[in-house]
Amino acid sequence: MSNVQSLQKKQQKIKCIIWDLDNTLWNGVLLEDSTVTIRKDIVDIIKVLDSRGILQSVASKNEHTLAIAKLKEFGLNDYFIYPQINWNAKSHSIKAIAESINIGIDTLAFVDDQPFEREEVNFELPEVLCIDALDISNLLDMPELNPKFVTDDSKIRRHLYLNDIKRKSIETEFVGTQEEFLASLQLNMTISKVKKGDLQRAEELTVRTHQLNTTGYTYSYEEIDELRKSDRHMLLISGLEDKYGVYGKIGLTLIEKTEDAWTIKLLLMSCRVMSRGVGTIVINHIMNLAKQANVDLYAEFVTTDKNRMMYITYKFAGFQEDHEDGDFILFKNDLSFIQPLPDYITLTIEE
Incomplete structure (x- = not known):
């Protein structure tokens, strides 16, 4: 990555952070151990990001039904809009999330524990800010994730989008x-x-x-x-x-x-x-x-x-x-x- 690209990434404000699941949001691999445990402090981090008006989603190579059930068990499912839990390339899932939310690729961050997955996303979508899961404890201090103001609209942004998802579903079925x-x-x-x-x-x-x-x-x-x-x-x-x-x-x-x-x-x-x-x-x-x-x-x-x-x-x-x-x-x-x-x-x- 050039110095100019690096500087641009540091300056951009993130509208949506996309999480991997295995060994990122929780400890362990779900398909190998159904008793995976939630990562320390992750719930608080997700709630703080939500309160700042930063949207959140999931891009995980996993079995969809099992992963959603585990997110519900941890009380986190409602925090993630348009989650992509499948066996596609992570870059493909990230593009699908951006298109669903209708925001620019350059306003996304992606957190994953695997260097290969981050490199794949960085190659296909260089505008995305890729973050090593080892650095999760520093997330809340990153300038890209600290908006200048937290407005009334910011505080309810996730709920605004959830309402939009409901409207889209109704519109699809409308005759x-x-x-x-x-x-x-x-x-x-x-x-x-x-x-x-x-x-x-x-x-x-x-x-x-x-x-x-x-x-x-x-x-x-x-x-x-x-x-x-x-x-x-x-x-x-x-x-x-x-x-x-x-x-x-x-x-x-x-x-x-x-x-x-x-x-x-x-x-x-x-x-x-x-x-x-x-x-x-x-x-x-x-x-x-x-x-x-x-x-x-x-x-x-x-x-x-x-x-x-x-x-x-x-x-x-x-x-x-x-x-x-x-x-x-x-x-x-x-x-x-x-x-x-x-x-x-x-x-x-x-x-």
Whole structure:
């Protein structure tokens, strides 16, 4: 690994840590000894990571039914989302977990006692941070596993994802159109100005959200606090809930205002709400506000290898390229057509 790659790995913040089982989470090999014992301090470590908002999963070469039963026996099964317990290569299982959660490979860490398994993952997925099981006692002190803030959303992140798993299962079995399914969820979205209590989550959203992000601009807690107080800016945060529970604060929008023009500097949405159409709803709300203010509406966009969906969202809302410079695009919307709010969602605007 080059020094640059090593530095990048040290600097990255981990969103999900993936555990091996045999001689990692517990002492011994389950298929050889059904009385394996849980590793010292592992339960406390898992609970602390969970409280920090770091998701956890399993990639283990094992017999699925036996391993799940053992995790339940130890009271740990509910801590792991999308566990991959099979005989596939560990890199294959890790990719499956990333795809299921819909997060980047470079936000994953993998803990395993076997050098061969870590090397296989490092070769196939060099972005993954591989950790020797011998170093488990140091996990909680690693900077990659210590987020700057632990927000209200962080504390319940696992439960938010468990609710999403439930929704996906129901959607798979639902007989009807996508719009009919969305209507069955009884969705309610809120858009409000960022308040002081939202600042930590707002910063977290800019740091964590890459796919549904129009520019990738990041802002510190202090910068966001200044922006929310600025007369030249509008800073909005979005929340979503349905009959199965809350999604949390899932979106952030920054608008720069002049006397005759508004520019959307940042629009981002959590990947967990990709299929709910909420990006379009936020854009339409801003378009309505701009039309009422009688100003021109622009939007900045910076192309990345992950945010194609947001480009499509802008185009779908009627934005046209006004200026291009490399990966940078300045969109403009003439506000001649603003789509009505879909019937399947209720929108609440809060001051």
